[in-house]
Amino acid sequence: MTQASNQPRITELLDHQLLSYIERMRLNPNRRLTNRSRGEHLRGRSGQSNEFADYRDYTAGDDVRFIDWNIFARLRRPYLKIFQQEEEMHVTVLIDASTSMTFEDKLTRAKQLAAAFGVMGLMNLERVSVYAFNQRNNGIGVLRPCIGRQSMRKLFAFIEKIEGGGEAPLDEAIDLMLTRHRGRGIAVVLSDFLTHGDLRRSFNVLHSAGLEPFAIQILGPTELDPELTGDLRMIDSETGQMLDVSAAGDLIGLYHEYRENFTRNLEQLTRHRSGRFVCINAGDDLRHILFDVLRRRGWVR
Amino acid sequence: MSWPGFYSLGGAWLFLLMGPLVLLYFLKLRRPRQEVPSLVLWRQVLNDNRVNSPLQKFKRNLLLLLQLLLLCAIVLAAMQPYMRGNVADVQRLPILIDTSASMGALDRAGGVSRLEAARQQVHRMIDGLGSKQEIALITYSRTARKLTDFTSNKRILREALDSLVVEDVPSDIEDALRMTAALAQTEPFERVLLLSDGNFPSRSDFPLPFRLEYQKLEPAGPNIGITAFNARRAGDNQWDVFASIEGSQNFTDTPATVTATLELLQDGQPVGEPQRIIISQGQMQRLAWTVHGESATSLELRLTTDGFDSLASDNYAYLDLAPARPVWVYVPQSLFRHRLAFRGIPGVRIFPEGDSTTTSQTTFDIIVSDDPADLSRTARTRLFVGIIPPELQAFITTREEPSLVVDWQRSDDLLRYLNLDDHVLMTKPVWAEGVGEADLEERGFEVLVYGQSGPLLLRQRVGDDLTFYQLFHTHDSTQHYSIYFVMMLQNLVEIAMHQAGLSETAAQPTGVLPPLRVSPQMNYQVKPPRGSTRTMRSDPNALLAGIAAPYVGRYVVQESGLTGSAVAQIGASLVSARESSLHAQPAIEFREQSVQANLAEVKTDHSYWRTVLFVGLIIMVLEWWYFQRKPGGW
Numbered sequence: 001m002t003q004a005s006n007q008p009r010i011t012e013l014l015d016h017q018l019l020s021y022i023e024r025m026r027l028n029p030n031r032r033l034t035n036r037s038r039g040e041h042l043r044g045r046s047g048q049s050n051e052f053a054d055y056r057d058y059t060a061g062d063d064v065r066f067i068d069w070n071i072f073a074r075l076r077r078p079y080l081k082i083f084q085q086e087e088e089m090h091v092t093v094l095i096d097a098s099t100s101m102t103f104e105d106k107l108t109r110a111k112q113l114a115a116a117f118g119v120m121g122l123m124n125l126e127r128v129s130v131y132a133f134n135q136r137n138n139g140i141g142v143l144r145p146c147i148g149r150q151s152m153r154k155l156f157a158f159i160e161k162i163e164g165g166g167e168a169p170l171d172e173a174i175d176l177m178l179t180r181h182r183g184r185g186i187a188v189v190l191s192d193f194l195t196h197g198d199l200r201r202s203f204n205v206l207h208s209a210g211l212e213p214f215a216i217q218i219l220g221p222t223e224l225d226p227e228l229t230g231d232l233r234m235i236d237s238e239t240g241q242m243l244d245v246s247a248a249g250d251l252i253g254l255y256h257e258y259r260e261n262f263t264r265n266l267e268q269l270t271r272h273r274s275g276r277f278v279c280i281n282a283g284d285d286l287r288h289i290l291f292d293v294l295r296r297r298g299w300v301r
Numbered sequence: 302m303s304w305p306g307f308y309s310l311g312g313a314w315l316f317l318l319m320g321p322l323v324l325l326y327f328l329k330l331r332r333p334r335q336e337v338p339s340l341v342l343w344r345q346v347l348n349d350n351r352v353n354s355p356l357q358k359f360k361r362n363l364l365l366l367l368q369l370l371l372l373c374a375i376v377l378a379a380m381q382p383y384m385r386g387n388v389a390d391v392q393r394l395p396i397l398i399d400t401s402a403s404m405g406a407l408d409r410a411g412g413v414s415r416l417e418a419a420r421q422q423v424h425r426m427i428d429g430l431g432s433k434q435e436i437a438l439i440t441y442s443r444t445a446r447k448l449t450d451f452t453s454n455k456r457i458l459r460e461a462l463d464s465l466v467v468e469d470v471p472s473d474i475e476d477a478l479r480m481t482a483a484l485a486q487t488e489p490f491e492r493v494l495l496l497s498d499g500n501f502p503s504r505s506d507f508p509l510p511f512r513l514e515y516q517k518l519e520p521a522g523p524n525i526g527i528t529a530f531n532a533r534r535a536g537d538n539q540w541d542v543f544a545s546i547e548g549s550q551n552f553t554d555t556p557a558t559v560t561a562t563l564e565l566l567q568d569g570q571p572v573g574e575p576q577r578i579i580i581s582q583g584q585m586q587r588l589a590w591t592v593h594g595e596s597a598t599s600l601e602l603r604l605t606t607d608g609f610d611s612l613a614s615d616n617y618a619y620l621d622l623a624p625a626r627p628v629w630v631y632v633p634q635s636l637f638r639h640r641l642a643f644r645g646i647p648g649v650r651i652f653p654e655g656d657s658t659t660t661s662q663t664t665f666d667i668i669v670s671d672d673p674a675d676l677s678r679t680a681r682t683r684l685f686v687g688i689i690p691p692e693l694q695a696f697i698t699t700r701e702e703p704s705l706v707v708d709w710q711r712s713d714d715l716l717r718y719l720n721l722d723d724h725v726l727m728t729k730p731v732w733a734e735g736v737g738e739a740d741l742e743e744r745g746f747e748v749l750v751y752g753q754s755g756p757l758l759l760r761q762r763v764g765d766d767l768t769f770y771q772l773f774h775t776h777d778s779t780q781h782y783s784i785y786f787v788m789m790l791q792n793l794v795e796i797a798m799h800q801a802g803l804s805e806t807a808a809q810p811t812g813v814l815p816p817l818r819v820s821p822q823m824n825y826q827v828k829p830p831r832g833s834t835r836t837m838r839s840d841p842n843a844l845l846a847g848i849a850a851p852y853v854g855r856y857v858v859q860e861s862g863l864t865g866s867a868v869a870q871i872g873a874s875l876v877s878a879r880e881s882s883l884h885a886q887p888a889i890e891f892r893e894q895s896v897q898a899n900l901a902e903v904k905t906d907h908s909y910w911r912t913v914l915f916v917g918l919i920i921m922v923l924e925w926w927y928f929q930r931k932p933g934g935w
Contacts, residue, residue: 194339
């Protein structure tokens, strides 16, 4: 353990030990949304892989190379061997890098999770692409689809360079992402989802694009359990709008009620679109999130 | 219903601060700014109907409301609100507090004394004293004493009030009223509050120069006490001792009788068996004992009640008896007619005895002499015959002329039953030129018998000592031929017996002890039954006078110093029928007006600024708790 920590790290986002654990983890989507290109995910139909699936009668026009000649020698009837089809899955990671994510290490936690999901995809020979939207300078940053372990450094370099500071709504960012994205798979959305935009439409278009939404809401400790004393003038970090709030006994209670409703609403939006949703505390340990929260919920295995 | 007033109405100007307070609140100049990730949730929360309900709006402005309330409380406290009492308009109020013996009576077993009840009442008045009101505390029992000048300093008033103790003496309300009237000359006031249990005479000749509020305290419980304790000579070496026991007027139990035990102690030893008595309400019982009295002896009478007795100080009485001896009379041989007359009076021993001209006896009860050298002899009663007092020799001369008695004071003890009309004198005392009776009175002499041109018999009282000067000699008159000569000497013996306590004596009441004959110009220590020892100095006449005896018990007088020997032990007793009766007068009749007792407690203005300030403090704490507490705490 000590030796591992003294070694030069591949990325600042994940230490070696954690990275080695993550490399052995696999994504576990609800649906098998795959591309036709060859990959690691078995399809229900027959294909060209080495995995034997079944036999069927020979019909005219079938490739004679797949006739099982041993059976033909015994039974004097031609039977065709059928193999399973293996296709690849596109893992798309969307990182919300807006100003609101810069509070309380939310963006850091999002980048770490994005790296973890990316590593899982790459190590499972999935096609992995990363979109960082609402960045300070470029608006949206794209890591074009890559595959294989050799793409890991490129993945880490891209994620590490993400800086928070944009202020565009999340729904617009998803629309912009879908204009560039091709392929089916899962879409891991890492955001605090604190937006005035229409998230219902955003999840619909993700679903329509063949992406299973993996929505992870990252909230800071003060967003989960705010402290309010006296009279305050709150300023929105993204819009600069101000709101005067006076502490009163049940105002905090109402906040909690609204936050829970908001979270519950997001969860319903994703579940209705065969997706998954979880709300995590940015202050929680990354190991706890990966190996406890996500594994228990069946996101990874 | 009385409306509240304000001592400092000008403080209401501070209400104007409410304007800037409201202005500053809504300007929110100091509202802290806090950047948050997003206002999405907060906007939804604040748009909620529950937040915008009237109650929640009220809660949002609760801070302003609490701040206004806090400001109101502070301003009201600064205005010094008070609730008007019965003496709301009084700026100066002298309070007379009775501390006589009856004020020590308890209302019930284990209850509080009347003085304590009065003290609590005055404490409440002091608590409600306004800043512009002043109180002077005057206490009175046998005499009046000013405890404080007019002051609004509550600490001084409370300390003075707490120092009050009951004195076992009867009260003299007129002395207190005189002192109060004298106080009014320097610091005028209109009303005076009298706090008493009402145990004083119902009539007074005192002309009231102010309005008197007589605040009668709640009555005390039942009491029986010793109201008289005296002794009379009963033959040789014996005394008949009498005691009166009286019940108060306020027995409440049925039947209204109280049983008690009386125990008489002679020099600490019981005399006979204790006597059981039954006393009814307002009734008196007399009891008698016979004690031997060959030598000086001290008696103590103890009264023990079976039930509750509200006053303890009248349950003890003390009596000091002189030795039951003959009256010692010094008469020189030159006054053989006087010696002959004294021989016929029983209980008299004459010195020098027999035909001797000298005697070793130095102490006499009576000195009768015609020798100016005997003027230096001391006795409680002296009669000088044919001698003009040295200090009056410039005012009176004698002529060798016959004269008659013109008039005499028939009520005087020495001249009782005497008829001096037929006396013929061969000597004529004459006034000097321009001298009259007033000149003698200025020098302490009183004329008892008047001659044709001057006084014939003078009396001088120095302390308790009596000296008579007969300005003509007996053998120069027909006096010794009259029966009245013997009667006058008989009266003289009775006076001497009374002076020496040889015939009858009564318990010494509390107040001031009689002068003691001691060594002149010496310091003596007086140890009272309670309190600290007091040092007093005897006067040039060898009298130790003015010994205060405010408490029942024995007072020991001894010479100063660690090894000072006891000079006298004198017992002081309450023996006051009025104090023991605990009778409460419902009114006092003065010359021109009657003052009725008021049972309801006199209320002064009750200040509320502390209460208002306390409410302000609560508001401040409430505000702090409500707005500064941890969120989600409840």
